[in-house]
Amino acid sequence: DTGVSQDPRHKITKRGQNVTFRCDPISEHNRLYWYRQTLGQGPEFLTYFQNEAQLEKSRLLSDRFSAERPKGSFSTLEIQRTEQGDSAMYLCASSFLNCPDNNEQFFGPGTRLTVL
Amino acid sequence: ELKVEQNPLFLSMQEGKNYTIYCDYSTTSDRLYWYRQDPGKSLESLFVLLSNGAVKQEGRLMASLDTKARLSTLHITAAVHDLSATYFCAVDISETSGSRLTFGEGTQLTVNP
Numbered sequence: 001d002t003g004v005s006q007d008p009r010h011k012i013t014k015r016g017q018n019v020t021f022r023c024d025p026i027s028e029h030n031r032l033y034w035y036r037q038t039l040g041q042g043p044e045f046l047t048y049f050q051n052e053a054q055l056e057k058s059r060l061l062s063d064r065f066s067a068e069r070p071k072g073s074f075s076t077l078e079i080q081r082t083e084q085g086d087s088a089m090y091l092c093a094s095s096f097l098n099c100p101d102n103n104e105q106f107f108g109p110g111t112r113l114t115v116l
Numbered sequence: 117e118l119k120v121e122q123n124p125l126f127l128s129m130q131e132g133k134n135y136t137i138y139c140d141y142s143t144t145s146d147r148l149y150w151y152r153q154d155p156g157k158s159l160e161s162l163f164v165l166l167s168n169g170a171v172k173q174e175g176r177l178m179a180s181l182d183t184k185a186r187l188s189t190l191h192i193t194a195a196v197h198d199l200s201a202t203y204f205c206a207v208d209i210s211e212t213s214g215s216r217l218t219f220g221e222g223t224q225l226t227v228n229p
Contacts (some may be wrong), residue, residue: 018223031191033216033217040221040222041221041222042120042204042220042221042222043217043219044205044217045217045218046217048215048216055215056215056216058216067153091158092160097157102147102164102166103147103149103208103210103217104122104149104161104164104218105149106162107151107158107159107160107161108158109157109158110158115153
């Protein structure tokens with residue numbers, strides 16, 4: 001039984017470059033979430049999908065950010081024209097729709113982004 | 117806007133001692149979650165609390181939820197070094213569930229020999 005996986009685990013990029021992260025949720029989990037965590041803070045919600053539909057986006061998700069989940073399985077998060085303020089840990093989580101009152105989310109190892 | 121506050125933010129305690137971490141939130145919810153995070157690692161789910169008065173225990177940790185007071189506690193009994201980590205509470209206030217979690221700032225726990 002594999003958990004949530006994310007790739008890459010670390011990414012160093014120069015300001016202005018585009019980056020893309022991938023998340024593979026736990027199989028059978030049809031909800032997928034993206035969060036961002038900066039040092040010393042709790043995770044902040046970015047967006048979430050139910051199957052392939054993107055149902056909610058935080059105002060933190062500027063127009064430089066785009067997320068997709070084309071087939072309702074893995075998801076990608078792209079950041080265009082990266083800025084130093086984008087440096088953070090990007091966490092993906094998944095949960096199971098069939099437990100409507102239980103939104104227990106299982107987190108992946110995260111992708112640590114450093115923008116130079 | 118929902119606010120989730122934890123205290124203390126930093127806790128240093130000796131092995132064998134007891135202590136309680138508090139999590140209070142500003143909007144009605146009956147779904148609260150506790151997570152553990154080790155340095156440089158992701159979040160591990162500890163407890164799921166889904167109703168007023170819910171109490172869950174696992175080893176030396178016990179979590180409870182009082183939805184009327186909008187307060188959850190994480191009690192540590194006879195702390196051991198392995199419990200050193202950052203602990204987060206998170207609240208779900210979405211009407212349909214399955215939406216965003218709002219996290220507290222975290223409590224960084226250090227257990228000293």
